[in-house]
Amino acid sequence: MMNKREFLTGVAALGLVLAPCAARPASAQQKPAAAPAAAPAAAARPDTAVDLVGLLEAWVRMPPGRRDRMDKLDYLRHWLGSPMLRDQLALIAADATEPPLARATALIAVGEEKPTNLAPFAFALEDPDATVRAGAAAALRPVLIDPARVQTAVALLRRALLDRVPAVASRALESLGDRDAGALRDFLAGQPAPEMATVARQLLTLAESRGAPLVPRDSSGALERQTDGVTLRYTPARRWPDWDASAGTLIVARAGAAPFVLATDVEVVRNVIPATISGDGRYVAYETGRHIHVRDLETGADRDVGPGIAPRIAPLAPGFVYFRPTRTSLERDRDALAYALAYVPFAGGDSRDLEPASASSHQDVNGNASPVRWARIVESDVGFVITGEGLDAPVTMPDLAVSR
Numbered sequence: 001m002m003n004k005r006e007f008l009t010g011v012a013a014l015g016l017v018l019a020p021c022a023a024r025p026a027s028a029q030q031k032p033a034a035a036p037a038a039a040p041a042a043a044a045r046p047d048t049a050v051d052l053v054g055l056l057e058a059w060v061r062m063p064p065g066r067r068d069r070m071d072k073l074d075y076l077r078h079w080l081g082s083p084m085l086r087d088q089l090a091l092i093a094a095d096a097t098e099p100p101l102a103r104a105t106a107l108i109a110v111g112e113e114k115p116t117n118l119a120p121f122a123f124a125l126e127d128p129d130a131t132v133r134a135g136a137a138a139a140l141r142p143v144l145i146d147p148a149r150v151q152t153a154v155a156l157l158r159r160a161l162l163d164r165v166p167a168v169a170s171r172a173l174e175s176l177g178d179r180d181a182g183a184l185r186d187f188l189a190g191q192p193a194p195e196m197a198t199v200a201r202q203l204l205t206l207a208e209s210r211g212a213p214l215v216p217r218d219s220s221g222a223l224e225r226q227t228d229g230v231t232l233r234y235t236p237a238r239r240w241p242d243w244d245a246s247a248g249t250l251i252v253a254r255a256g257a258a259p260f261v262l263a264t265d266v267e268v269v270r271n272v273i274p275a276t277i278s279g280d281g282r283y284v285a286y287e288t289g290r291h292i293h294v295r296d297l298e299t300g301a302d303r304d305v306g307p308g309i310a311p312r313i314a315p316l317a318p319g320f321v322y323f324r325p326t327r328t329s330l331e332r333d334r335d336a337l338a339y340a341l342a343y344v345p346f347a348g349g350d351s352r353d354l355e356p357a358s359a360s361s362h363q364d365v366n367g368n369a370s371p372v373r374w375a376r377i378v379e380s381d382v383g384f385v386i387t388g389e390g391l392d393a394p395v396t397m398p399d400l401a402v403s404r
Contacts, residue, residue, distance in 0.1 A: 056085075060092055060102040060109075073109065086113040090120040093132075103127075104135025111139030118143065118152050125156060130165040137168055141175035145380045147387075147394075154180045161187045170196060178203045179378060181212035209313045211376030211388075213271040221246055223273055228281035229255040230297070234266065234273050243367030245269045252284055254297050262295060263288035267309075269366050270374040276313040276320050283346040285311040285320045292322050294346060305344055305351055310372045315384045317400035319345040323357060323372045334360040337370055341386065341395055358392040365390065 056076055062069050077085050092098055093106040107124055115121075121143075124136035137160040143153040160172035161183065173196060176183060184204040188197060205227045208214060214223045223234040231253040236246035250266045250273070253259035265288050266274065275286035284295045285305075292305040311322040320343070327338040337360070340353040359371040366373075371390025378387055380394070387394040 056088055057092065060089070060105045061099065064105075082113050086110050086115055089113070090115075093120055093124060093135075100129045100131035103129075103132050104138075107132070107135040107139040109139075111142050114146065115143065116149075118149060118156065121153075121156055125160055125163075130163075130168055133160065133163060133165070133168045134171045136160070137163075137171035137175055140172075141177075142381075144175070144177075144179050150179070154183060158183050158186070162190070166193060166196070173199060173203070176203075177379070178207035178210065178212070181207040185215065207376075209276055210315075210378070211272055211310075211312050211374065211386075213374065214273065216271060223268065223271060225273060227277050228279060230277045230281045230284065231259075232262075232273055232275055232277070232284070233259070234268060236268070237264075240367055243269075243369065244271070245367055245369055250275060250286060250288075252295070252297070254281065257297075262286060263293070265289045267369075267373070269369045272310075272374050274310055274373065276311050278313075278320075278346040279318070285322070285344070285346065287311060287322075292344075294344070303348075308342065309370065310375065312377055312386070314343060314400050315377060315397070317343070318347065319343055319349075319400070321354065321386075321397070323370075324351070324353070326356075334362055335368060337361060337372075339372060341397070343400060354398055355395050357386070357395045359390050360392060361390065 055072065059069070059072050059076065062072070080088065089106040089110045093103045093110065095103070098106075103124075107120065110120060118140075121136045121140055124132050127133055127136075137157065140153045140157055140160075144150050146153075154176070157172045157176045158180075161169050161176070163169045163172070169192070173187070178184075181204055184200050184207065188200050188204070191197075192200065208225050209227060214225055216222060217224055221236045221239055225232045233251040233253070234248060235251070236248040238248070239246040246268050248266060248268070249264045250262045251259050252262045262275075262284065263286060266286070267290075268274065275284055277284055282297055284297065286293055286295070287309050290307060290309055292308040292311055293302055294305060295302045305322075306324070308322040308324045311320050314321050321341055322344070323339040324342045325337070326340055329336040329338075337358060339357040339359070341355045341357050342351045342353050344351045357372065361368045361370055365371075371388055372386075375386050375388035375391055377384055377397070379385075380396075382396055383399060384397045385394040386397065
């Protein structure tokens with residue numbers, strides 16, 4: 001059977017043989033070739049396939065602080081191509097004769113190469129060495145931005161959260177972030193160490209403020225959420241269980257102050273309260289009567305921003321976003337809903353449109369409710385996006401920290 005080094009040498013040699021063919025002039029080919037990607041600095045063609053194998057095996061052992069570390073990885077990617085580099089790194093990660101730290105390094109590099117197969121991480125999470133398992137958990141973080149693989153990645157991180165070694169579970173929690181509220185709740189139910197429980201609760205609060213569903217407190221469908229010293233309590237007055245929808249009263253309670261009714265015409269779908277709290281706990285943006293309001297909890301002032309639904313706190317900015325309806329078209333099998341994603345500072349200022357958004361509602365899906373009601377903000381490879389079942393496409397949010 002061919003060992004790992006023989007395999008690496010063989011595929012690398014094939015790459016070296018094919019590399020000059022890709023550079024043939026157009027006259028020697030039937031169709032003009034696309035211009036190759038620019039080579040990294042000093043990307044001299046390796047003399048032999050063994051050069052590439054040796055460089056790759058040396059790279060996974062390099063200290064993380066080496067200034068030329070990423071340059072060397074770029075060099076390898078240039079000559080091997082990202083898919084081949086990814087596969088070879090996965091072989092190193094699976095090789096029990098390699099040092100554990102080198103295997104963990106290889107796994108993290110695989111995660112950065114947009115992997116299509118998550119089996120290397122699944123196998124690594126069963127490895128007897130905790131360093132390798134921690135590397136696999138850390139490597140899954142960039143995979144979470146891939147919509148086609150996020151569910152598998154979350155399932156693997158759920159497994160890693162149960163690891164008996166705290167360092168592995170900690171890496172998994174760091175990678176998971178606020179992506180999956182259910183996984184965080186399950187983790188907290190297992191009574192983790194106090195430090196990790198604190199982090200998990202903070203991440204859960206963040207997930208809920210960005211649109212993650214809550215868990216009803218009882219059979220009545222009552223919901224409650226706390227953040228920044230403010231508690232939101234929702235009590236349904238009318239319910240449509242088949243649609244997972246209700247309408248009712250929203251009460252707000254600030255630390256040291258008596259609770260009061262914020263609104264009585266609040267629509268809730270899929271257990272997402274349409275309200276969000278400012279980072280300093282002073283303001284609540286909420287939806288009532290399909291209008292967006294902002295309440296100043298210190299002065300009691302309430303302002304009507306205008307028509308809109310589904311407010312969410314804006315990442316890295318002193319305001320919130322919501323969906324302002326612009327058009328509804330009744331089609332044969334759906335309602336085509338058009339919106340403008342708008343931004344408003346909590347402390348005051350005009351609403352401004354950021355990006356267009358569209359969604360499709362259906363009578364057999366939550367009673368024709370708009371999908372933006374359960375959409376949530378997540379991090380992606382292009383920044384923050386709003387996504388969810390029923391949205392025609394994810395909505396990319398601009399960097400509000402820069403644009404405000």
